[in-house]
Amino acid sequence: MSELKCVGKAVTRKDAIEKVTGSAEFIEDRFLGPLLYAKMKKSTVAHGKIKKLDLSKALKHPGVKTVLTGKDYKNKIGLYLVDRDFMAVDKVRFWGEPVALVVASTEKAAAEAVELIEVDYEELPGVFDPFEALKPEAPLIHEELGSYEVVPIFYPKAGTNVANHFKLRKGDTEKGFAEADIVIEKEYYVPQMQHVPIETHKAAAHWSPDGKLTVWSTAQSPNVVRQLLAKAFEMPMHKIRVISSYIGGGFGCKAGASLEGLVVPVAQKFPGYVVRIVFNREEDMQGTFTRQALYSTLKTGVRKDGRITALEYKMIWDGGAYTEYGVNIVRAAGYSSSGAYDIPNVKTDSYCVYTNNSIGGPVRGFGMCEMQWGIERQIDYIARELNMDPLEVRLINGMKKGSTTASGQVVHDVDYEKCLKTVADQIGWGKKEQPEKGKLRGKGIAGLVKCPAQPSNAASSAIIRINEDGTAHVMIGATEMGQGMLTAISQIASEALNIPIEKIDIKVPDTDFTPYEWQSVGSRITYTCGTSVKRAAEDALGQIYYIAANLLEVPVEDLTFDGKIVYSTKDPEIKATIREVADSCKKCTGEGIAGPIIGKGSFVPKNMTNLDPETGQGNPGMFYCFGATGVEVEVDIETGVIKVLQLATSIDAGKAINPQLCTVQLHGGTIMGLSTALYEDVRFDKGVMLNRNFTDYKIASIDNTPHIESFIIETPETNGPYGARGIGEQPMIGVAPAVANAVCDALGVEFNTFPLTPERVWRALKEKK
Numbered sequence: 132m133s134e135l136k137c138v139g140k141a142v143t144r145k146d147a148i149e150k151v152t153g154s155a156e157f158i159e160d161r162f163l164g165p166l167l168y169a170k171m172k173k174s175t176v177a178h179g180k181i182k183k184l185d186l187s188k189a190l191k192h193p194g195v196k197t198v199l200t201g202k203d204y205k206n207k208i209g210l211y212l213v214d215r216d217f218m219a220v221d222k223v224r225f226w227g228e229p230v231a232l233v234v235a236s237t238e239k240a241a242a243e244a245v246e247l248i249e250v251d252y253e254e255l256p257g258v259f260d261p262f263e264a265l266k267p268e269a270p271l272i273h274e275e276l277g278s279y280e281v282v283p284i285f286y287p288k289a290g291t292n293v294a295n296h297f298k299l300r301k302g303d304t305e306k307g308f309a310e311a312d313i314v315i316e317k318e319y320y321v322p323q324m325q326h327v328p329i330e331t332h333k334a335a336a337h338w339s340p341d342g343k344l345t346v347w348s349t350a351q352s353p354n355v356v357r358q359l360l361a362k363a364f365e366m367p368m369h370k371i372r373v374i375s376s377y378i379g380g381g382f383g384c385k386a387g388a389s390l391e392g393l394v395v396p397v398a399q400k401f402p403g404y405v406v407r408i409v410f411n412r413e414e415d416m417q418g419t420f421t422r423q424a425l426y427s428t429l430k431t432g433v434r435k436d437g438r439i440t441a442l443e444y445k446m447i448w449d450g451g452a453y454t455e456y457g458v459n460i461v462r463a464a465g466y467s468s469s470g471a472y473d474i475p476n477v478k479t480d481s482y483c484v485y486t487n488n489s490i491g492g493p494v495r496g497f498g499m500c501e502m503q504w505g506i507e508r509q510i511d512y513i514a515r516e517l518n519m520d521p522l523e524v525r526l527i528n529g530m531k532k533g534s535t536t537a538s539g540q541v542v543h544d545v546d547y548e549k550c551l552k553t554v555a556d557q558i559g560w561g562k563k564e565q566p567e568k569g570k571l572r573g574k575g576i577a578g579l580v581k582c583p584a585q586p587s588n589a590a591s592s593a594i595i596r597i598n599e600d601g602t603a604h605v606m607i608g609a610t611e612m613g614q615g616m617l618t619a620i621s622q623i624a625s626e627a628l629n630i631p632i633e634k635i636d637i638k639v640p641d642t643d644f645t646p647y648e649w650q651s652v653g654s655r656i657t658y659t660c661g662t663s664v665k666r667a668a669e670d671a672l673g674q675i676y677y678i679a680a681n682l683l684e685v686p687v688e689d690l691t692f693d694g695k696i697v698y699s700t701k702d703p704e705i706k707a708t709i710r711e712v713a714d715s716c717k718k719c720t721g722e723g724i725a726g727p728i729i730g731k732g733s734f735v736p737k738n739m740t741n742l743d744p745e746t747g748q749g750n751p752g753m754f755y756c757f758g759a760t761g762v763e764v765e766v767d768i769e770t771g772v773i774k775v776l777q778l779a780t781s782i783d784a785g786k787a788i789n790p791q792l793c794t795v796q797l798h799g800g801t802i803m804g805l806s807t808a809l810y811e812d813v814r815f816d817k818g819v820m821l822n823r824n825f826t827d828y829k830i831a832s833i834d835n836t837p838h839i840e841s842f843i844i845e846t847p848e849t850n851g852p853y854g855a856r857g858i859g860e861q862p863m864i865g866v867a868p869a870v871a872n873a874v875c876d877a878l879g880v881e882f883n884t885f886p887l888t889p890e891r892v893w894r895a896l897k898e899k900k
Contacts, residue, residue, distance in 0.1 A: 137625040137632055138853045141791035145617040145637060146377065158333045158349050158376050162405050167196060169394055169408040170241035172231040172248045173418070174223035177487040177818030178258070178272070181221055181230060183251035189233055192247055194240030196401065199232045203396050206363045209455030210355065210387045212287060212294060213280040214273060215490075217363075217392045223252070224272055225452035225487055226818040227417040234397050234406060259818055261426065261449045261484035264292040272452065272485040282586075284741065285458045292485040294450050295458035297465035299479040299747030301537055307441025307476030311432025315512050319505040320884040321425040323449070323813035326494055327830060330379025331415040334391040335407040336398035344395065345372045351385045351610050352650035353640045359388040364395055375640040381612040382803075383493035384420045386652045387456050416823040420492025421813055423457055423483075424449040425464075425501040432476075433513050437527045441476040444468045446502065450483040451491035458483050460491075463584035464498035466538040466742060466751045470506035471547055471580040472525075473534035479747070487818045495803060496860045497653060499581045500867065507577040507868035508883065511875065521872065522555050525578050530757070539748040546846040547757040550781045551578060553842045554761030557779035566765055572776070573877025574763045577869035581861050582752035583653035587739035591656075592646040593663040595624060595671045597728035601695075601709030603630055603671075605637040608648030609660045614859055615792035616656050622788050623661045623852050627668030629694045630709075646731075654857030657788060658754060661852035662734040671730025679712050681724045738850075754848055754856045758782035760801070760865035764873040771893030773809060773874060780862050781842040786854035790843060797841035797862045804866025806831035809886050 149155035186198045201218035209215050218229040231248050235241035258264040258272065269292060273279070277289025285295045308314055330349060337345045344366065350356045353373040361368045378385065394406040410418065425448055432441035446464060450457045465481035483491075494500075510528075514521040529547045536542060555561075558574055566572040594606040605624045611617050617637050625632040640648070648660060672692070679697040680687045683706070689699050698706035717723050742749035763777035780801045787793040810829040814821045822828040841862075847854030871882045880895045 135626055135853065137622045138788050139786065139790065141789060142618065142622060142632055144615055145621055146611060155377050157330060157379060158347050159409070161347055161374065161376055162335050162407055164337065164405045165403065167234050167236065167397065167401060167404045167406045168238040168241045169232055169234050169397065169406055170238070170245045171229040172233065172245045172250070174219060174226060174228045174230050176223060176252045176254050177226040178256065178270070179223055179252035179254040181219065181223065181250065182253050183249070184230065185249040186231065188247035189244040192240060192244040194235040194237055195244045196234045196236065197397065198234070199396060200230065204392070208359055208363045208388060208392060210359065211282045211285055212455050212458050215453040215455045225489055228452065232393055257487040257818055258292065259486055259488055259815065261447050261486055264484045264486050272487065285462065286744065293482055294454040294485055295461050295483040297462045297481040297747065298745060299465050299468060299477060299537055300745070301539055301748065302476035304441045304443055304476045304478040308432040310434070310440045312435045313516055314430065314432050315509065315516060316428065316430040317509060317512060317883060319427045319429060319508065321501040321504050322884070323424045324422045324494065324807055324811045325416050325813055325828065326382040326384035327416070327828065328380025328382060328384065331410040331412060332385065332390055332419055333409045334394060335405050336394040337405045338398040338402045340402055343370055343372065344398065345374065346391050347374050348391050349378050349385050350375065350388065350391065351378065351381045351612065351652055352387060353610065353642050354608055354647055355650055356388045356391055357642050360392055360395065363392055372641070372643045375610050377639060378610055378612040382495040383497065383652065386493050386650060389419055412825065413823045416828065417489055417820045419490070420456065421451065421489045422494040423451065423460060423491035427505050429505045429509050431509055431513065433517065435517060437517060437519050437524045439472060439474050439528050442469055442474045444479045446481040448481070448483050449486050449488055449491060451486060451488045453490045454483050454485060456493055457491040459584055460493060460498040464502040466747050467499065467536065467580070467582070468502060469537040470503050471530055471578040471757055472528040473530050474528065474537070477537045479537065488815055489820060493652065495800070496581070496863050497584050499579070499864045500807070503579055503864055504868050507865065508871060511872045522551060522560060522576055525551055525576070529578065530580070536752065538742060538751055540750045540752055542755050544785065544846050544848050545755070545757060546783055546844060547578065549844055550757050550759040550783055551576065553781040553844065554759045554779040557840050558761040558763050558777045560761065569769055570765050570767050571877040572763065572765050573873045573875065574761070575869045575872025575876055576759065576761045577865035577872060579758045579760070579861060579864035580755055581654065581864060582755045583655040583857065585649065585653055585655060585753065587741065588735055589649035590733060590735040591648050591659040591663040592733040593660065593667040593731070594646050595667045595730040597671055597675070597713045599710070599714040601630070601713050602634040603628060603636070605635055605664060606645045607637070607660055607664065608640045608645045609656045610651040611639055612651065614796065615789065616651070619657055619788040619792060620660060620664050623664050624668050626853065627665045628672055629692050631694060654756065654859040654861065655753070657855050657857045658851050659734050661855060663732040665852045666732025666734065667730040670732060671728050674725065674728045674730065675709070675712055678716060678724050679707055682707055682712065682715065682718060754851065756783060756856050756858060756861050758861050758865065760869040762869040762873040764870065764877060766874060766877050766892065768896060771889035771896065773887055773892065775805065775837040775870070778805065778837050779840040779842070781844055782858045782861050783844040783846050784858050785848035785851050785856040786845055787843045788853065788855050793843050793858060794841045796859055798839050800860065800862025801839050801866055802831055802836050804863035805836065805870070807886065808867035808870040809888070812886050
């Protein structure tokens with residue numbers, strides 16, 4: 132590959148000036164026109180029949196325009212499993228589920244009217260534990276599960292609370308366990324957590340006299356929102372326009388569609404008005420996706436030389452009241468269930484189970500943090516049992532080029548060993564430092580792997596317009612959530628077009644004008660959207676050469692373009708500026724050559740396949756991204772307080788499109804992983820979220836975060852744009868098990884759950900004594 136001019140360089144972010152000056156427009160900045168305000172009446176029971184819903188007082192309250200209930204919405208909604216009502220119809224399934232929507236001329240009036248709505252419930256037995264929900268006599272949360280529409284790669288069990296059962300069978304686990312010298316079986320638990328983006332969920336809708344619906348949304352997936360609304364409201368897609376903007380963080384909670392549909396019928400009732408709904412923090416935490424809790428049992432067979440011969444993994448996921456998105460997390464964890472390791476015999480059963488807790492859904496890592504917590508803790512158990520170095524056990528079993536995943540997919544472009552050794556070297560693996568009095572030190576390491584969890588036909592597309600002066604507009608459907616996507620995509624366009632990045636403009640999505648993008652999820656955009664943009668740029672560049680060849684009467688193969696001038700390689704004096712090529716489109720005789728230059732590109736993966744429903748074998752991975760985390764901790768044995776002394780993370784990015792942005796992603800993901808390792812834990816009491824605000828829900832802050840050493844490994848991805856692969860989620864995955872492994876190294880105490888709060892550590896030390 133020739134030397135790259137823009138890719139691989141730390142160029143300034145495209146959105147930097149807007150954001151630091153406060154001129155960047157977020158969704159609420161774009162609500163134009165007369166406003167109406169929507170507020171929800173939420174259920175006060177977790178499971179119950181709605182016996183009475185009296186709206187009369189609310190309707191008479193000054194300023195109130197209308198009040199809607201679930202019966203005003205004809206259809207359900209759901210991305211993979213269509214199980215979710217916009218608002219409860221006859222029955223509520225979780226505490227805080229909306230039962231009515233008040234719309235008023237002021238936010239104050241709407242909030243006051245909500246309190247006037249009277250609801251009587253016949254409370255039903257609640258199910259808050261997925262193990263209880265699995266029992267034959269358990270109350271059914273979705274009695275009509277068997278009639279729900281479902282994408283045929285998911286397997287709900289009618290007449291039960293099982294929303295999906297994913298099965299995987301690789302090799303012969305009985306044979307594998309028979310070949311093992313030791314068998315280790317442990318139970319693990321990962322709690323619910325919340326995304327807590329700085330910007331809560333927001334949406335607005337406007338209905339034009341011609342029947343055109345415009346929706347403004349904080350969604351990560353504008354095209355999916357359009358698709359789901361079109362289906363739910365039985366509208367053609369050309370009549371729905373979804374406008375995105377800069378998004379104040381997503382982390383998965385804004386994937387799919389959430390509150391957008393609530394305001395659509397109101398907009399239909401009041402054409403010309405913009406009907407807005409904005410969640411406060413408590414509504415955002417209780418009423419949107421949470422990470423699904425995972426209860427798992429992991430059994431491994433191992434030879435004395437450290438080689439794992441068999442793995443059996445049973446995962447029970449608390450899917451919450453609706454699992455329209457959560458079923459895919461369960462599937463992804465199932466087909467990835469050997470983690471970063473090449474294990475010949477694997478048996479996995481992954482269950483998504485309805486409960487009356489909050490809605491389970493995607494969180495950064497998409498099931499990999501939860502599933503690989505058990506695997507990376509189990510590796511350390513194995514090492515201690517065999518009296519081996521935990522790093523060595525990982526190196527023995529780690530995937531290499533030609534290894535196979537749990538689903539039997541062969542991996543390529545892998546240097547997992549380098550990822551592990553890089554963080555091990557950084558934290559001084561194998562060396563012991565003397566702690567202060569009353570404190571103990573330990574070191575831990577964890578590996579990680581992730582591929583995007585997406586359908587095999589999840590597509591991307593891009594359009595590039597070359598303006599008359601040779602500048603360019605790049606149009607894509609991916610969203611900017613703070614991850615720096617606009618900058619990385621512009622760098623790819625700049626590199627492929629050979630046009631300076633400062634002459635390229637790129638904007639956030641508007642489905643009426645920007646091309647299709649499936650979703651901005653799964654660490655896929657650099658790879659998928661980046662490939663589409665590269666192809667669109669190459670298409671546009673081909674047109675530049677075609678026009679120049681006709682203009683200059685020189686064969687295309689004899690031309691080159693330096694970003695400003697197209698000239699003949701045989702006679703550099705035969706040339707034309709990019710402005711002349713883009714603007715004239717005609718010969719000196721006046722004959723036309725071509726119309727305006729518009730490049731187009733699209734992408735859909737060609738290496739993915741369906742999975743066998745009984746064995747889970749097949750190719751679910753578009754690409755695989757490996758990494759590792761290394762940690763050194765110091766633990767106060769009197770208080771249980773953990774101080775992280777060193778934290779190193781390495782990710783194989785293939786090719787860092789922008790090394791500075793990659794480093795920021797590594798830092799952000801690692802901090803989020805540390806936050807879950809030490810602080811975050813959503814607490815429920817019979818479905819009521821007890822810590823649904825920042826007073827009670829603790830997260831990591833700059834003050835309690837150590838210095839992070841980040842390492843970008845570059846093993847080029849064969850099919851990625853310039854060798855790149857996505858790295859957005861991966862840094863988070865290995866942090867919690869690495870911290871736990873370090874604490875166990877320090878104290879000789881095992882932890883099979885987290886967060887490792889001072890109270891939990893202190894109790895474990897007391898029990899040890």
